[in-house]
Amino acid sequence: MNDLDLFSDPYGDGPPPGERPGRREQRRVRKKQKRRRRNGRAAALFAMAFLVAVFGTGGVLGYAWLDNKWHPPDYDGQGAGKVTVQIKDGASGSVIGATLEEHRVVKSSRAFVKAYNKETKASSIQPGFYQMRLKMSSAAAMALLLDPKSRAGNQITIPEGRRAIEVFELLAKKTGISVKEFQAAAKKPQGLGLPSYAKGRVEGYLYPGRYDLDPNGTAAQILKQMVGRFNQEASSVDLVAKAREAKMSPATVITLASLIQAEGGKPSDLPKISRVIYNRVAKGMPLQFDTTVLYALNKRTLTVTNEDLRVDSPYNTYTNKGLPPGPIANPGPDAIEAALAPKDGTWLYFIATDPTNKITKFATTEPERQAIEKEFRAWQKAHPGQ
Numbered sequence: 001m002n003d004l005d006l007f008s009d010p011y012g013d014g015p016p017p018g019e020r021p022g023r024r025e026q027r028r029v030r031k032k033q034k035r036r037r038r039n040g041r042a043a044a045l046f047a048m049a050f051l052v053a054v055f056g057t058g059g060v061l062g063y064a065w066l067d068n069k070w071h072p073p074d075y076d077g078q079g080a081g082k083v084t085v086q087i088k089d090g091a092s093g094s095v096i097g098a099t100l101e102e103h104r105v106v107k108s109s110r111a112f113v114k115a116y117n118k119e120t121k122a123s124s125i126q127p128g129f130y131q132m133r134l135k136m137s138s139a140a141a142m143a144l145l146l147d148p149k150s151r152a153g154n155q156i157t158i159p160e161g162r163r164a165i166e167v168f169e170l171l172a173k174k175t176g177i178s179v180k181e182f183q184a185a186a187k188k189p190q191g192l193g194l195p196s197y198a199k200g201r202v203e204g205y206l207y208p209g210r211y212d213l214d215p216n217g218t219a220a221q222i223l224k225q226m227v228g229r230f231n232q233e234a235s236s237v238d239l240v241a242k243a244r245e246a247k248m249s250p251a252t253v254i255t256l257a258s259l260i261q262a263e264g265g266k267p268s269d270l271p272k273i274s275r276v277i278y279n280r281v282a283k284g285m286p287l288q289f290d291t292t293v294l295y296a297l298n299k300r301t302l303t304v305t306n307e308d309l310r311v312d313s314p315y316n317t318y319t320n321k322g323l324p325p326g327p328i329a330n331p332g333p334d335a336i337e338a339a340l341a342p343k344d345g346t347w348l349y350f351i352a353t354d355p356t357n358k359i360t361k362f363a364t365t366e367p368e369r370q371a372i373e374k375e376f377r378a379w380q381k382a383h384p385g386q
Helices: 003-007 023-070 093-102 109-118 138-145 164-175 179-186 219-236 239-245 250-263 267-282 290-297 333-340 366-382
Strands: 080-087 128-134 155-158 209-212 349-354 359-363
Touching (some): 080 093, 093 109, 093 138, 109 138, 128 138, 164 219, 209 219, 239 250, 239 333, 250 290, 250 333, 267 333, 267 359, 349 366, 359 366
Antiparallel strands (some): 080 128
């Protein structure tokens, strides 16, 4: 074994006890130890620098994330320009925020949600169309949504039992779109979403109720909205299946419901009127409804003349037995339900003996009918011109 082998110190532990290396070997060992110490310090410094870089960057990123969470990006001020935004019924703060962000009203939905959660009146925001501004602060947007003046003002309620032409007139007054435009849109049913059993006619399928109309909407879009409401309600009550159970088509149910709606006064009378129709059809009796004659004449009156009763129309239920060929008005849910579930009874007649107070009386025999007709004539005499 040579000196190099004997005194080599691969682990830096020094020579074996009691042995002394030569000077050259001592210098070599010292240099090797210094080099190891320098390398160790460099490694330690590198490791420290790496840790500082990693955790320092993570700290910056973490701070940025927390700052973004606590202080989400938001615009300043009241904004500028105009944009129409629809707030749908039942929309939560996050849904409203997403809608506003999509229309560039607010910078971030999270900023709006933060303002929404701070506002005690937030739950009072009404569905509808709002005139908003672009690039508003979330607080300003929140205040505008709570201001009734910012609503587009196109809320309308369509009463039950209105004919299509009457619906067009109501819509025209509210929107400024002419009746002719609504009539033209109704003549292009392929884009309105009508059910197949409507056979391309909107009569009976313009569902009554409250609507928020798009101030920028066209006649076709508005009618499509109303037909869409009908489809939604028909689906919710499973109209097709219930009509099948009653051995009727859905179209027949809506036609029947339109008659019930047109003839009815109080909701409690509707199932009884339905039963009268069932009973008269079953006996082969003509319905003899003034409302169908007036529909054919496009008139509204309580006084129907003999000349009116001679109108040549399939809607004349004095001269034609059974139901008319289609709806004569747009029925509501109570009338549709009554068409499917008539009240048990033997009635064959009914007369509105006091139209002012919506009092209707029912009869089974001809003498009973004559008695309630006298009551109506007395009311008519006391209310001339009605």
